[in-house]
Amino acid sequence: MTAFESFVAGPWGAxxxxxGMALVTYLCRIAxxxxxxxxxxxxxxxxxxRALPGSIIMATILPVVIDAGVPAMLAIAAAVFxxxxxxxxxxxxxxxxxxxxLLRALGV
Amino acid sequence: MGSPFGIGxxxxxxxxxxxxxxxxxxxxxxxxxxSAGFKHGARLAVPAFPGFIxxxxxxGAAAAxxxxxxxxxxxxxxxxxxxASQMVGLEIWQKVWTPSTILTIITVTxxxxxxxxxxxxxxxxxxxxxPKLRSALNLFLLTEAGWIISTRYHSEGGRDVGILLxxxxxxxxxxxxxxxxxxxxGAFVPDPRRFGLDLVMPVFFSIMLVxxxxxxxxxxxxxxxxxxxxxxxxxxxxxxxxxxxxxAGVVAGxxxx
Numbered sequence: 001m002t003a004f005e006s007f008v009a010g011p012w013g014a015x016x017x018x019x020g021m022a023l024v025t026y027l028c029r030i031a032x033x034x035x036x037x038x039x040x041x042x043x044x045x046x047x048x049x050r051a052l053p054g055s056i057i058m059a060t061i062l063p064v065v066i067d068a069g070v071p072a073m074l075a076i077a078a079a080v081f082x083x084x085x086x087x088x089x090x091x092x093x094x095x096x097x098x099x100x101x102l103l104r105a106l107g108v
Numbered sequence: 109m110g111s112p113f114g115i116g117x118x119x120x121x122x123x124x125x126x127x128x129x130x131x132x133x134x135x136x137x138x139x140x141x142x143s144a145g146f147k148h149g150a151r152l153a154v155p156a157f158p159g160f161i162x163x164x165x166x167x168g169a170a171a172a173x174x175x176x177x178x179x180x181x182x183x184x185x186x187x188x189x190x191x192a193s194q195m196v197g198l199e200i201w202q203k204v205w206t207p208s209t210i211l212t213i214i215t216v217t218x219x220x221x222x223x224x225x226x227x228x229x230x231x232x233x234x235x236x237x238x239p240k241l242r243s244a245l246n247l248f249l250l251t252e253a254g255w256i257i258s259t260r261y262h263s264e265g266g267r268d269v270g271i272l273l274x275x276x277x278x279x280x281x282x283x284x285x286x287x288x289x290x291x292x293x294g295a296f297v298p299d300p301r302r303f304g305l306d307l308v309m310p311v312f313f314s315i316m317l318v319x320x321x322x323x324x325x326x327x328x329x330x331x332x333x334x335x336x337x338x339x340x341x342x343x344x345x346x347x348x349x350x351x352x353x354x355x356a357g358v359v360a361g362x363x364x365x
Contacts, residue, residue, distance in 0.1 A: 035229065048361040054317060054357070057314070058357070059354045060337075093315060
């Protein structure tokens with residue numbers, strides 16, 4: 001058994017795991033800024049990055065919402081409608097969550 | 109939606125940031141940092157609280173159930189600070205570690221969090237002239253929800269980095285507090301499904317899509333992102349579908365003139 005093997009098998013193993021996870025996550029957090037400060041931002045790259053906020057939202061929620069079924073889709077439609085009309089984010093959130101609980105209570 | 113500042117909330121937002129001085133135009137166009145912006149950013153983050161609280165409660169409860177110590181649980185929330193990877197990490201958490209299980213958990217964490225590279229890339233022009241140390245802190249606190257709030261502010265013409273740091277800092281505090289609460293009280297949290305709280309993040313993200321809407325054409329990459337994420341989600345286990353879909357959206361954005 002090497003020294004590192006016996007070290008991580010002991011009480012410090014969890015701390016090493018957390019430190020490793022933290023380090024690799026921080027590298028992901030700073031990598032984009034570090035890379036982009038060395039790349040010249042062409043109009044093409046700018047167009048791509050401008051598409052990112054909406055893309056990451058769609059990529060995050062679409063599979064989850066489809067798995068969650070019809071009540072989730074109806075509730076999100078309601079929340080988006082309220083947001084489009086009022087532009088009040090907290091009210092829209094409340095409408096969305098209210099709609100889900102209502103639809104689930106009704107057994108939709 | 110034609111004017112750069114939009115309607116409703118945006119007017120409130122920019123009005124707050126510039127305080128009606130004659131340099132208002134400059135201060136909205138050039139990146140800068142203000143403590144008023146920091147406080148305003150903290151307020152802008154409030155709609156993201158429910159999602160953060162639910163996720164951190166769930167993580168704290170799952171960690172306690174899995175037998176992690178309080179120190180380990182808070183350590184993950186405080187230093188890794190990335191919900192999805194923390195949850196996945198719990199699934200492969202060990203009582204006794206070996207170099208290979210440590211390498212595995214680091215690799216899995218990297219795969220789940222690789223999407224953050226894209227978030228950082230969009231922030232670079234905004235942070236270009238910032239002090240290195242403040243950017244290091246800002247990026248440590250980077251999350252999707254905080255980034256989406258700040259992106260909305262930025263797309264409406266705001267350039268105060270205080271908004272970015274303020275919204276990120278308050279979300280970090282909420283995350284740690286709710287992790288702690290979940291660790292001790294997880295068993296007492298009522299069925300979150302009944303109140304739709306399992307879907308609070310998707311609902312919040314959908315709402316934030318509305319101010320980003322600039323017409324059908326700019327939204328075509330979103331469609332590509334959604335379709336690719338659906339396909340990857342169906343074929344590959346884990347959270348890779350987020351990074352794959354987001355990357356597909358960026359590529360589509362580059363290709364569509």
